[in-house]
Amino acid sequence: MTSSADHKPLKNAPKVPAVAKPSSSVLLISPTNQILFLHRVRTSSSFASAHVFPGGALSKTHDGPIPAPEDPMRHTDGPAYRLAAIRETFEESGILLATSKKTGRLFTEISDEEREQGRRDVHSGKVKFIDLMENWGAVPDVEGLKPFTRWITPENVPKRFSTQMYIYLLPLAQISSASDSSSSGLKAEEDEIVIPTPTHDGGIEHTAARFLPANKWINLARQNRIILFPPQFLLTLLLSTYLAPTVTGPDSPIPSLSQLQAERDALLSFLYKPRTYAGEPEVSFAEACISPVALGKGEYGDKGQDGVGGVGRDTAVLVLDRPGNEVQGRGRRGLKEWVVTTKFVKTGPSDVDVRRREDVLGTTRVAGKL
Template identity: 70%
Template sequence: MSTPADHRPSKEAAKSPAVPRPSASVLLISPTNQILLLHRVSKASSFASAHVFPGGALSKTHDGIIPDVNDPARHQDGPAYRMAAVRETFEECGILLAKNKKTGKLFTEVSDKDREEGRKAIHSGKVKFADLLEQWGATPDTESLIPFTRWITPPNVPKRFSTQMYIYFLPLGSASPTRKSAPGGSPGIEAEEDELMIPKPTHDGGIEHTAARFLPPHKWIDLARQNRIILFPPQFFLTLLLAPYLSANVTSPSSPVPTHSELQLEREKVLDFLSKPRTYDGQVEVSFAKACISPIVLGKGQYGDKSQDGVGGVDKHTAVLVLDGPGKEVEEQGQGRRGIREWVVTTKFRKEGPRDVDVRRREEVLGTGGRGKL
């Protein structure tokens, strides 16, 4: 069992940092381009009481060969990470990211009863995930997972992970069994004849989660900024990046359902954002698909102490996390990977978890001095 303290940076680096556990998480996008977050129980093994993406640690039983700690593939996208992403999503919210072997479409041909029994059997280790899929005539849709940064917990945090983040778009034209038409009675995308019935996401019965819900990204960010929910920096940062693109015009429950073409255009803009070359301060930067980020909390003597003297309105009680480094483990392997320089995350680490989380332009907080050219 862990608490928020297990994920809060200490003031000094540990003498023997914990080895990051390989894990995978999925930003699951609904047929109406909303994002799924799960509410962790207060006694969860990690990220207690926070809202998180579906995901978890890799399992050698279910996910295949896990790269050794000294293998460069340990911190790279690969088969075991992708299988874990599919498996953990199914375990944690009941949505199976797999294809029907006969039709090639998203696999939904399983009863609610069998689905729930399958989730429990996998979680308890009574059946292998691959065996269950074979029994159902399904194959994991690992190819549709889109890399969206890797995050490696810094060495001064007790509980560490090397997490490959992915985006998965549920098919447009798919339906939720709880919604038949757009507000006002006009047909929504759910009314198409060839629609797939996507099961409503559900929590796991209180084992690790108490709620599972799709909302527009900007709605989740609003809730976090009001401190009504807890989002740790990676979840806040990635959700914020998607907010301008997905469901940005959905401002209330009465907002009309976007058309199929509008939804598809939103997704195309996300893909372009992820992959296109970017520049910062005249230098070519890594894409969001390939970025490897190990957040570091600035301390005295770093970046000219600008994070500690009120620059950019940051007070001494607010931590500033820079995102430009890939972490010691990746640096020592000489992979030449990088993080993101454009932004920093600011937050106050409280007993219950990070509060007042936000993302700001790097130069607004750190100025133009410090380590390297900004």
């Protein structure tokens, strides 16, 4: 078990940083373009009490060979990362991102009882995930995963990961009357969840799993009603512009299929299109590699201020343009355009938000002087 301290930056990085453990995570998009989050409990093995995307560490048993720490491919999208993303999503949410060998469509040819037993068997190691897929006549849809940044935990954090983020779009054609009524409206957080609570570990890791529009998750985080770590906050905020932006309340109408598809097309264009910032080329979101760095006093704002734009002395400013020492010299780049501001408290990050780089660091630092 870990605590929030395992994810809080230390004042000084250790001489020998912890090895970043390879992991995968999925921003799972519903047929109505909403995002799935899992709520971890206080005793969770990582990111306790936070809301997180489905995901977890790579497994040699289930996912195949994992590149060694010194291998450049360890921090690159690859087969093990993709299979782990699908396996962990299945274990944690019960949603299987696979196609049927019979129909070529999303695999739905098992009963609820078979699905739950499969989740337990994979989690316990009773059966290999790929063997279960073969027995069921399912093929993991690794090609359906869209890379959406990699995050390498900074060296001054005790528990470190190298996490490949993906977007997966569940088919629009899978909308049913039951799912429409339960997943499209904005109900109170106490309402019945949309996706069954994960049961593979008796509810030890998660207490809830549900879809909501990205803008709703961001509003809850800004009110500190839920905990989102900086990567989850930034990526959800970016998606909120494109997915279900008009669904803002319980009475919001469900967008038409053509509107939903248009939202997805705009998102994918945003994901892959060439970008520039301050007149210089920026890396695409599909290729970005980010190792957030918390700036120290005097590294942001004017000398006589706590910070530009109302950034107080108790607020950390995380720059996102560093790719991490593990990939230095390999052409990987982070994102310059934004910084994350947050306060690190006992329970985890609070008051998380994303600001334009120049609004916090000042225009003199936009051109790469920091």
